[in-house]
Amino acid sequence: MPPTVSPTTAGSLRLVGLTKRYRTGDQALSDVTLEVPPGQVLGLIGPSGAGKSTLIRCINRLVEPSAGRVFLDETEITALHAGGLRRARRRMGMIFQEYALVERLTVMENVLSGRLGYVSFWRSLFRRFPPRDIENAFRLLERVGLTEHADKRADALSGGQRQRVGIARALAQEPELLLVDEPTASLDPKTSRQIMRLIREVCAERGLAAIVNIHDVALAQQFMMRIVGLRAGRVVYDGPPEGLTPAVLTEIYGEEDWGPLKPAQTDEEADDAAGIPDDQDIARAL
């Protein structure tokens, strides 16, 4: 049994005609309409420049959409101003590729920083958090397997451990939705799979919806419930992972020899696929 975590209400996300043209003239998103029900973990795939990060950032308006609307349950995010937007952003946890940790703070302090939207300015200035927040942060660290690292500085951790801190911090916010941008881009294949599995599990435990940007097709196929394929800012595929045939992948990524596509089933297979030797390989080679 996973350790108990504080309950959250899950939200559903709706994007209607979401469009983004940057000042430079780049048309990053064109008329994207999507609905993500509570509990659904959606993988957003597509080549570099397809608009994946733009889409994630338009949802919490780190990037301002040019047109279209975003709803989290009944709240229209795109209609909110300063205070309302700040409150709405707390409802959406973000996990980044670069982990965005504060290097000189401890693991615990980084997780607690997820609560900063909730504690008063003065308390946060002196890094004083209510006991309930601290207890919850310990539970989250236990959940992501970092209990014994709570007092380590963030810059002393491995990439996988750092991403676990990023996940715990996003959860400390008690979000209703997770927005995840290439969480495994700088991790080895085995760690990538562990992180994807953890994201899937915490979403299931909390009934959270998530949008996970991911460029690795095999990872997306194995861990995502639904796949949306973006190409040049447009949705060109929306369906189950099994529907990602070579023809569909060519539609998303362009011409490529996809070969027989079969997601690796075990960590060892993933390592084999990536050419990472395990003990058996080494024994064979000796």
Ligand SMILES: Nc1ncnc2c1ncn2[C@@H]1O[C@H](COP(=O)(O)OP(=O)(O)O)[C@@H](O)[C@H]1O
């Ligand atoms: N801040 C920005 N200013 C101008 N153009 C941008 C900016 N961010 C992204 N773009 C452009 O928007 C398109 C989509 O980029 P992005 O959302 O980063 O795609 P992805 O995450 O799929 O790689 C690209 O053409 C990119 O060059």
Ligand SMILES: [Mg+2]
């Ligand atoms: Mg991106």
